[in-house]
Amino acid sequence: MSSPPASASAAPPAPPARGVSAWAQLRAWVTAEPEYAAQPDFTRQLTRAGALGLLLALLVSLTLLPRSAQYFPGRVMGISLAVFAVATLVAVTQAVRNPERLGGLRLAGVTSYLLLGVYAVWGDPLAPTTAYAPVTTPLMIGAAAFTVGFGPRRGAAASILLGLAVAHQRALAVGVSQGALEAVMFTGTQMAGAVLIQALLDESRAVIAGYRSLTEMTMREKLANADLAAGSYLDSLVHNHVLATLLTASAASSPAEHDQAAAQARRALALMNRPSPLRRPQEWRDLVQEQADRLGLTLHIAVAGTPRCTASAQALLDATTAALTNVARHSGQREVHVQASFTPRRSTVTVRDEGAGFLPDRISPRRHGVRHGIVERIEDLGGTVAIDSRPGAGTVIRMSLSKTPSVLPVVEFPPVVRNVLFFTICLFVQAAFLAIGWRFREAYPWWLMPLVVLTFGVGLTVLWTIPATSRAWIPVAAAAVVVPTLALAVTDDVTTGDWRLWFVGFFDPVFATVAFRFSARAATLLALAQFPLYVGVIRLTAGSWAPAQAIEATVQLVLWAVVGGHLARAFSSSTERTLALAAATRRRDDAARLAQANTEALDVRLADLRTRAKGLLEHIADAGDDAGLADRARVAEAGLRDRLRFPALVDGETLDALGAARARGVQVSLHVDDRAPSIGPALRTAIAAVLEAAEPGDQVTVTAYPTSGAARIVVANPHRAVPVPRCLEVAPVLRLVDHDDGLLVLDVVE
Incomplete structure (x- = not known):
């Protein structure tokens, strides 16, 4: 879409000042x-x-x-x-x-x-x-x-x-x-x-x-969509910063590693109070470097160009930091290569490491870092992600976002054609034209004028009422060429030259309408076809050539076709922009509502995150290295990861139960769909009851299949006999399926 000038609209003329002469006012008006x-x-x-x-x-x-x-x-x-x-x-x-x-x-x-x-x-x-x-x-x-x-x-x-x-x-x-x-x-x-x-x-x-507001709305819409497409800012914060900090702290064994964990904790605490990590696109390279430093990675980065759009830059930054976090967690390597290119039309980022690698087609849907933090983050903004990896051969992730041109709706029936004044004037013009033709009725057969009027009336009605995508205009346009040609052949007054132009001129509105609503090129070609037809018919009927009259008739029709085509382009441009404005307004309103709902939900979760992790992060940031810090960090990291992967299942109470059990040495593994299962309330009750009865060394595995409404909890311990817990009495949603010395299998029923 071409850009109108900076001014939103042409300023209306100012009211005349007192004391200005009538002549001056008239001159100003002219x-x-x-x-x-x-x-x-x-x-x-x-x-x-x-x-x-x-x-x-x-x-x-x-x-x-x-x-x-x-x-x-x-x-x-x-x-x-x-x-x-x-x-x-x-x-x-x-x-x-x-x-x-x-x-x-x-x-x-x-x-x-x-x-x-x-x-x-x-x-x-x-x-x-x-x-x-x-x-x-x-x-x-x-x-x-x-x-x-x-x-x-x-x-x-x-x-x-x-x-x-x-x-x-x-x-x-x-x-x-x-x-x-x-x-x-x-x-x-x-x-x-x-x-x-x-x-x-x-x-x-x-x-x-409304053009200026359209531009502003489009930008706000992009920013809102960028936030929504990320899943949530909090998910990225938890995965890329909080979990990374807790993971580093849980594995820290030297002063340098404790210092690194402290630096990461300070960064995570700062981000909890700053919900927009990317202020300016120019910060992109520095923020990637900061993430690599926090993770203890050696970063080799090359950036060409500067991001033009903050929303796109934020999406690529989030995906890149998620990729770096995955390198630190899974690759086994401390070196990573990032290559970025930003142009007005396309932004691409490639992240490469020489680590352990994996099979991309076997990525678990619960892997937030790859599936949500990278792939969905980019694809939700219309971008593409290509992952090239295999075990033992490293990983290459290529991310790309393109600037897609706006697709404007097609104007099918311009509302201007309903202008009563316009059609009333046209009706009077054609009536005057018809009256002129009636005055010379002795020059043509009686049936010719009814045929001309009927062809014109039916044809013009069809042209203004059929959809713009219909092909029914073609026979109407052909009739507008054939009927005047027939009139030339049967008119007696062919020697004066002027009367013959009446038939052509009467069909001028048909050619203009074809050009205005359907195809200016077709209308022009049909008008040009009038020249050989005109010359040929006059030659056959009158025995003489009439090139001057043929040129006059042809140019007349070409003129209407050209004017109609240009008016159509002017009209379609303005009308399509109007429709684009309405569509953008509608999308903006929807995005604003979603963004508001998303913000409210994030505020609640961010407050919960501060309650559960802020104290521990502050302790880590103070370079604390007491003996229990690593275990506390490990327990907190596992709980927050479960909350991130299974938000529909792991609420606050369930998270407390998981944390308490893990602190006692119980190993807990969740395998559930990330959608809210219908059995969710019963499953949360069952998990809390089983974990309360579990003892150190027990391995508790929870599996839920929401599509079938079934869930199972398995408690195993190879070193002791697992007794039937009293929770069967406390939690009636549990049903005993199997019990052996070191194994207990329970089904969860609604």
Whole structure:
């Protein structure tokens, strides 16, 4: 999506100051830039459409000039077209070099209305004729350029002058009724265009006004999603810092190792009070180095570029620190290599060690460090993780996050087509057009006009009501080419040239609609196909060539197709942005609600973590090396790891029971699904009862299968006979399955 300017929207015109003259107010109203001048995407399409329209209008006028000398004053027509050509050249040049500026179209519009005055005063026809003056089409397109350059309201007001001039000249050339009908047709066409542009502007204004908030919402959404995608900040804190500290402290046997454990404990305590470890993307390398130092690893790191997005950098930092923690825990090596690359489009990090390795396809779902801390952390943000490892051959983890372009919804039925004023004006224009054709009904068979009206009415209704993805527009567009061609073949008045253009002109809205709603390219190609058809039919029916009339008819249709296509691009851009804004707002609200719920849950768990681990971490941070510290750290590490892996099962009371049993020398191993089992309450009661009865040296294994609602607890001790505990009486959820000297098997029932 292209970026609009920094200003959220074009500022509305300031109210006139007291004491300002009426002339000054009028001049300010005339010279003020239109509201969409601050919207480059919108303005660019309108400028290009206007420039192409001026060129095509000039081409039409040049084809009419040679055969109009007997009906119109040649000097007035020639000078007017020369002046118009200069203004067109300026408008086209600016549309190519700087399409965001409207100066060229404003010049062409003002020039056209000045030439309109010349045409009204000195362009009277030399003889009655139905032919149009060569300047008629340029003046009509020039009036449209005025509407684009000065805004739809001023353009609609000025179009009344166009209607008056056309009515005057056509009344002199053809008749009063013809002049009145064509005045309605010309003025109505300009007003319909002005209403359409205003409707597009209204749609786009809301987008530009909300663009800045959209950007802010998108960033907040990314940050919220980053927090949610991590599983939780607390899980990363526990795995990467608290557990690592307790593990180091439990294995410390020398002053240097105790100092290392103390440093890790101080870092973990600091992070408990700072929930956002990455403040700036530039900190990324330093924080990776700090994690390696805390774990006692020798880090070889190479970083190319600087992270652009804090959310992506945080995700890669979390995954990288989780990988380093796994190296310290499982690899058996103290050296690790990290290579990172950050570009505007992609961020990649590779972590490599030469340690013990493992089989990636056999990673346990309960391995938080790999499964949750690395793989899910990256994949939840749309990234990829590739793990290359095998036993005895080391491990390579490649993580990648790409900047994915936004996919905007497709506009299928623009709401602007429901604009009642727009369609009312179009209806009046087509009614005037039809009235003109009815006045010359003696020139064609009786059945032709009903066929033309029926084809037009049904076709236009179909084009505006079918979905934009439908292919039903193709036969309608083909009919818009075939029916006018048929009309050419059966019309008697084929020698004047002008009447034949009526059939083509009547179908102009069909070509514009095809370009606007479906395909501008197809509409243009169909318009170009009119040239050989026109020439061929006239040659076969009248025995003469009519290249000038064919060019006039073809260019007329191409003009409508081009303008419709550019308006479609301007409209779809603004409307799609509106839909994107709505979608982003909806996602933002959802993310905010989830983030709030996540934050509240984290606050509760963080308070529990402080209660259970803060005192021990403070003791470790003070470089305590008493005899019981290692055992306390080992027990605490095992309990917190169970809490991290099985949050649905291990609540506070269960964690206390696990800690008390392990402190007495009971070995406890949990094998349960990380989803909340339906048997969870009964299982927690059973675990507490069994652990209370267990003695030092007992091995307690808990296995739960939540999908079947079954759970089993096995107590084994090869060195003593395990008695049937009294907990069977205390905890009725337990049922004896097997009992041997050194083995006790219990099932947990709901």
